[in-house]
Amino acid sequence: MDYQKIAKAILDNIGGKENIIHLEHCSTRLRFNLKDENLLNISALEKIDGVMGVRINAQCQIIIGNDVIEVYNELTKIVGNISKDNISNEPKKKKKFTAIFLDFLISIFQPLIPAIAGGGVLKSFIVLFATLGLIDDQGSTYNILQLIGSAPLYFLPILVAITTANKLKVNSLVAASAVSVLILPDMVAMLKSGTTLFSLSLENINYAAQIFPAILTTLFYSVIERFFTKYSFKVIRIFFVPMMSLLLTVPVSLLLLAPLGYNMGTILSSIIIFFYIHFSWIATGLLAAILPFMVVTGMHKAMVPYAIEAVGKTGCEMLYQPASLAHNIAESGACFGVSIKTKNSKLKSTALSAGISALFGITEPALYGVTIVNKKVLYSVMCAAAMGGAFAGLTLLKSFVLVGAGLASMTMFIDKDNAMNIVWAFVTLGISFFVAFILSAVFFTDRVEITDESENENEKVNENTKNIIKNEVIEVRSPITGKVIPMTDINDNVFSSGMVGQGLGIIPNEGILKSPCKGVISMVFHTKHALNIKLNNGADLLFHIGIDTVQLNGDGFETLVNVGDIVDIGDDLIKFDINIIKNKQLDPTVIFLVTNPEDYAISTINENKQVTNDDIVLEIKPKILNKGE
DSSP states (O other), rough: OOHHHHHHHHHHHHTOGGGEEEEESSSEEEEEEESOOGOOOHHHHSTTTTOOEEEESSSEEEETTTTTHHHHHHHHHHHSSOOOOHHTOOOOOOOOOHHHHHHHHHHGGGGGGGHHHHHHHHHHHHHHHHHTTSOTSSHHHHHHHHHHHHHHHHHHHHHHHHHHHHTTTTOOOHHHHHHHHHGHHHHHHHHHOEEETTTOOOOOHHHHHOSSSHHHHHHHHHHHHHHHHHSSSSGGGHHHHHHHHHHHHHHHHIIIHHHHHHHHHHHHHEEEEEEEHHHHHHHHHHHHHHHHHHHHHGGGGGGGHHHHHHHHHHHHHHHHHHHHHHHHHHHHHHHHHHHHHOOOOOHHHHHHHHHHHHHHOOOOOHIIITTTHHHHHHHHHHHHHHHHHHHHHHHOOOSOOOOOOOGGGGGOOOOOTTHHHHHHHHHHHHHHHHHHHHHHHHHHOOOOOOOOOHHHHHHHHHHTTTTOOOTOEEEEEOOOSSEEEGGGGGGHHHHHHTTTOOEEEEEEESEEOOSSSSSEEEEEEESSSSSEEEEEEEEEEEEEEESGGGGGGTTTTOOOOOOOOOTTTTOOEEOOHHHHHHHTEEEEEEEEEESSOOOOOEEEETTTTOOOSSSSSEEEEEGGGTTOO
């Protein structure tokens, strides 16, 4: 894979280096904060070989999969350091509160995961080695290794202060210094014995492993730092601003913000624990079932504060991680099921690699490459995840590490006080995998099945398309009478996302598809529900009648043209029975797309209006005209 080529293509379609405010990556995604999201060319990004999908919520997220680090490294070589001018020139845009909140959470917690996961997995392996008798759990070596694994969680307030300060663009080391006061051994001892500040009593709270006290303290510190930076003399700013910021921030934190943050965390954990106690297996199963949607939208990040809080206070977590195990392994099982069922070689390869990744806790390749583009696979994953999650809830499965749940991290479920905990984890894994595997293998069908064209057909197409006029602007009429709907309203992720091409949908009033322009039939699907026309300017038009109508196997469809036929405006192409489609509870929407949109400027006309075969619905203008060629 040419990572440099992928990086350059991505940069070209996000508005260039100048449009980037911030760039980072997680285990499968490139994450961008951009000045102007209108400069994004999402359809072009999704067509880059190596890009699995694009999602816009709090950030622009480009899903790469297992090669994300290599692509990120190539991007940073091209982009270099994002200048301060990029940050200072960031336009003030109104954003939804949910987008701002999610962006804040991601920026704070995403950088913490490697440290927390690394320490946690180390601890779980040490427990495993002790259980197997490979190390003495009473010896100094065991204790030191346990302390190494515990350090990231114990000093979590300091780590949170650093990531929060980085997000707020204030001095991270001074912020960390302010928060570190909360866990100084002498301060802990004073709080435990009872002490006062300015004659006011301080609460006896152990702030180690707490996140909300650190967040509130750093938020307050950022306000104080900006105030003194603005109003202090530049000659003394280097020591005066940190001094005054610490002097004001720490007392306010000890008296008000840190206790408030601690209680916030307690309340959040109590609410989730309440639902878990009263609806344990239902809660875990339901969460596992909806995780595909949460991961796709990024909302699973909202569970991270709770999970960290739970592990910090109780040493284990019993909802999010068990549900994640069920979901991740269900994604894997479904992908393996698809891989043995599909006849599409590219999908088979994608499903196999995505299945392996999901088996080890990385689900984005499976989600974006297989699951969300096929409803039957999605339903299989949801059903299997719900069953695995419900079993985890019934057995009160506990996780002791915050890391992507998968086969390689199963030690996270080792409980030295309950040997059956790891057994139940493997049973959860087995249920989730095999149910998803069986369901997807049984119900999955290839979305598009194309008959092989004979050599004569190919020759006929080539002969009839040899006089293409590449600079011709073509106005395309409606191929059918009905109501035009925007592409984004098409009830299918593959088409509505622009993965196949650019165009629109038409809710039909009749069952006759007519040629909307002059061209050559370049492909006819053997299930008769779809065909392609090559236009005189080289554009490829796909006509797809209904959603999931491939499963009708041609029932109710009659094709009236063959590959290689020259067609004119108004020629009949396909007759179909709308009632048969509706009786099978399928959507009859006619999908009408340009499948090579990168070469054309495509304008839609008469959206959300009733049209006839005489109405113009698309204008297809070759981009060569825009280049003055």
